[in-house]
């Protein structure tokens with residue numbers, strides 16, 4: 001009965017070649033969701049497609065660079081040609097750069113914006129007319145703790161995620177009453193290739209995948225992962241910016257080398 005919400009649904013997952021995207025793909029496949037897997041790395045997508053075969057779903061792997069509007073358009077066209085609909089878009093692809101502002105060049109910020117903001121913008125902008133025509137759809141966007149609080153050495157990432165968070169807030173309100181649901185996911189540090197060098201506590205990508213299942217089932221507007229720690233963190237940061245800055249240092253969100261294992 002639980003699977004009925006998910007079965008025969010069609011979800012596009014961007015950034016599916018590894019990390020959180022691959023974890024989401026496996027979690028949705030277990031629930032009977034048909035998948036369109038996309039990233040730039042075709043080999044990784046094909047490997048994941050093989051892993052997903054046992055779940056008896058239909059899977060399409062479409063290599064796409066989300067910074068290229070025409071490739072994103074092609075992705076949507078191929079999806080519609082094969083499946084005839086898009087129920088869920090999981091805008092997960094992202095890029096991370098760690099560099100203090102003093103050493104940050106404008107082109108590094110542009111690259112971050114190109115993937116984390118404009119890349120997601122292209123995906124959302126291309127899927128929206130399809131969902132509006134269907135009169136149903138759910139768009140889930142991966143932001144980060146950095147999409148609500150600036151963290152040192154992450155300026156390029158923070159700028160792009162703040163831009164994305166604001167954009168999605170507007171989208172959510174503009175879609176009210178149109179049966180298009182919008183969810184933003186704010187994870188803390190997650191154990192993936194993206195921050196492999198950070199020696200800080202990290203959550204498992206499956207926790208983020210689980211949060212996405214909750215977002216789909218309950219049509220959640222925002223989900224913090226882990227919930228209570230981030231809820232308290234953001235409340236304290238809103239009450240006092242100074243306290244928020246201190247918490248960033250105490251929790252070592254920057255991922256500085258601490259000497260501890």
Ligand SMILES: NC(=O)c1ccc[n+]([C@@H]2O[C@H](COP(=O)([O-])OP(=O)(O)OC[C@H]3O[C@@H](n4cnc5c(N)ncnc54)[C@H](OP(=O)(O)O)[C@@H]3O)[C@@H](O)[C@H]2O)c1
Nearest residue numbers: 015017019020039040041065066093094144189190192194
């Ligand atoms: N890891 C964390 O601590 C953390 C915390 C909060 C939020 N997040 C967010 O969660 C999302 C997934 O991150 P992750 O940790 O799973 O990182 P990851 O393992 O590095 O995966 C990033 C994914 O994005 C894809 N990608 C990057 N640039 C792309 C482009 N131009 N076009 C298409 N795909 C592109 C990569 O695939 P290809 O290289 O094959 O293209 C890869 O599949 C990101 O949006 C990230 O900001 C991560």
